[in-house]
Each structure stands twice: as structure tokens, then as C-alpha cells.
Amino acid sequence: MADIAALLPPADETNRPYREALKDGRLCLPRCDACGEFRLRASRYCPSCGGTSSRWEELSGSGRLWGRCVFHQVYFEAFRDRVPYGVVIVELEEGVRVFSNLADGIDTMQVPIGTALAAVYEPVSDEVTLLRFRPA
């Protein structure tokens, strides 16, 4: 599974707390002190209000299935033996969206849009844990 981990861009200060939290089985994202919106990575300015102050906060890990597709085409060598595989968009309770997968063994197209989901934390290497989901 190490090959999948290698597809992640290098960690930096915008995403390191997020990745470290996943390894501990927690979902953490930057939250704007001014407007309260979460965002996917740290940035000097809040995309919603322009605020310049934010902190990393833990999210519930609950969300709903927004969209689905199943990859049959091999775009990455690391996925050659995994096609067909599902990719989903999850809308988290806190309003943020992420691309993700449903946990191993779940047939993506059998899970209806709108299904309530819960985070699962799946290590793919010693260094990398991915945020995946299962029906809640």
C-alpha cells in the first residue's frame, strides 16, 4: 500500500496537522476565528471572510454522501490492481467537502446519494493514514 501513500503531495505547514491527526484517528481542519468556517488547508486569509486568524479544530467525522463515481481507467500505477474502485464526495456536517473512498469491501454504487456516513481512518503506510467513510 506504500505506493498509494507516495501519491500524496509532500507535507507542509498547510496540511501537516491534518495528516498527523488522521494518524491518531481524528479529523482536524483549520477554522476561521472570525467567521467560524472550516477550510481544507491552512492559509493566511480565510476564503470566506478574509480573516487572518484561524486554529486547528476537530470535526465530528460525520457527513453525507454527495456524489459517486467508479474508476475503470488506470490513471496511476498504484491503482492498476485496484480498478474498478469507487471515489466519493462527502459533505461533512461542518460544511466542508472532501473527495474520499468508502471503506474496503463497500460497493460504492450500492450506497445511495444522501446516505449518512462516518469517518474511518485507514493507514496505507507507516506515515500516511487516509480519511475514508462507511455508512453511519
Place this chain on the structure above:
Amino acid sequence: MPHKELSGRVAVVGVGTTGFGKLPGWSAEDLGIWALDNALADCGLGRADIDGLIVNRIPDYQRFCQMTGLDPRFVNVTPGQGRMSGATIQIAALAVAAGMCETVALVYGNNGRTGGVKYGGASDRYGATAGGEWFAYGMTSPGAVHAMMFDRHRHEYGTTPEQLAHVAVTFREHAALNPDAVMRERISAEDYHASRFIAEPLHLFDYCLINDGGVAMILTTPERARDLARPPVHLCGFAQSSALPTSGFPPDDFWRVPMGQVATEVREMSGIGPRDLSGAMIYDNFSPTVLFTLEGFGFCPVGESGAYVAEGALALGGAMPANTSGGHLSESYMQGWALNVEAVRQLRGDCGPRQIPDAEIIQYMCAAPVVSAIVYSR
């Protein structure tokens, strides 16, 4: 909206295309020059007559002028994304209408097929999934984003794969009548459903064709157009809008809000609505985009685009003949440029067996995070 008095103040006088396909040895600049020379020959102008230039997908306007001797007063370069073709034509029209130049050349060159350009995988740098943040989840490519959007459309409105198939089958039918099209062999609905999935629910035939090629257009004032070789085609209405802040993910509304704004503005500027059109050129990077466009621009009620295309509306002889060249799905993915040229050729009556009889008004539309539309009239 653009000022009403700009309606009809700019005309397309020359169009040129290269062959489309695998053209090894041709750079993007070479392909652009090939198309430009065809466009100049089309209207009877020479390179010295060009005093405005915008290049697209050609990386460097400076090098392009060194290679061609073009000596523009007004010059620009726009990003090599399909959504930018309509927007670039609008910039050119504004430059002519404002007097910043009189005769502008728009030059597009794309050697993506020979260059091995891929829109998915490690080189994915367009659209929502660029940057690699989601690669470890296997997520990449604009096609997969559109697959998810079609899945949502299916979920919200009951649109079926059988309805969607009509888009690809109809445009291939048109391509069979277009000698310039890359894919001319007719396909049936059965062929469509038997073709492999790329990002399910989308099949191979739902995807545009990456190819090498070039396209050029020459725009000028109606006064200047009177002396030229071919009848002018006027820009009667144009507008754009966008939905960029949230474009890291597919839109909830299939871009209906920005499309609605653009539809209203072009209607007010041109006095022309969907019912007045002889045909439509619809940006078809992936076939579901055609459905979203039909709804967003009011060709059919929201949620009914599947039934609309299944009735044969987009076919020659149908209610709204569309992408008569075969479009991106079957002619070649020239990122909107060749669709605008097809609009001009239809309005001149140059389209032979694929001609829309008595074509008078055609609208180009692009549904994407940047939405644009242009109404062309004889």
C-alpha cells in the same frame, strides 16, 4: 451586462482550421499559423492587416509575433482551458468595439495529442482535482468530476444512461457528414452501452477527443467587413459569468445560476432567445455538460434535458440542431474554438450535407466554472 449598443458592432470575417488528428512535428505555434493563414485567405486579408492578436493555448504571444511578423497594437494571451475560448472571443470583440484595434486575429494551437497531454493522473492540472491533493484516493481528471455530476443528475431528476447516449450518438451522426471530423464511423446506442466505462457512469463515448490542431478567427468592424471576401457573421449578444470560489468541487446547481445570468444578458443584449435560434453549439467536453447547458440556458425545463435529447432535439432536422460538426465528442477537442467556427460556417451556408437549412442565428454556450455565451447572426 455588456452595453446593448455593442450588439452587432463586431463581425467575424474569417475562419480557418487545420486538419485534426495526430500531427507529429507540428508545434502549437505551427498549428496556429496554419489555421491563421487559412483564416486570412478566407477573408482576403494579409498578416499586415492584423492590428490585434490574442493567442490561446499557444504559450507565448511574443514568440508567436517573432515567428509570424504580426505587429499588433493590441495583444494578449489567455489560459489554455476550453472555458476560455468564448471568453477570449468576447475580449477581442470588446477591443474592436472600443477601437483599441480594428482587425483582431484569434489564434489557437494545440499539439496535445502528440505532446501526450493527459487530463488525468500525475499531470492533472486542470479543474477541481488539480494539484494532487486527492490522488491518494484515486481521484483525478475532469471526466470523473463530470461522471459524479451526471450521477447527481440521475439521482435528482431520474435522467437515464439511455437518454445520455443520445448526445454521443447524435454528434457522431453529424461527424459522419463532416470530412474534417476525426471520428466519422456511426455508432448505435448499443455500441455506446457496450463501450468501456472510463469513470462510471460515463463511457468512452462520453469523452471528448484529444487531438492536435489549430483554429483561427478574424474579427473586425461591420464597416471594414463590407470590403472583405465572405459575408460577415455578427456578434449580436455575448456575456459571461462564473462560479469560481467553490470550484474545487462540482457545483450543486450544475452551474445553473451563472448560466441563467448569461442567458438573460445575451437575450437582453441581442433580443434573441432559445426559440429564435437556428441551432446551437454546446461546449461538450463530456456529454453530460450538454444536458446541463440545455437546462441552464432554458432550452428545456430543469431536470428534463434527458427527455429533450432523447426526443432527437439535437439532431439535424430536430428542434435544436447542435454541434453539427460532431463537436468535441466526435470532430475534435479544440476547446470550444472549432464550435465557434462551425457556427460561422453554418451561418454562411458552407456546411454541405450537414447544413442547417436557412441558418440565421446560432448560439455558442459553455458550461463550466466560467460560463460564456455568444449569439452569432448573419
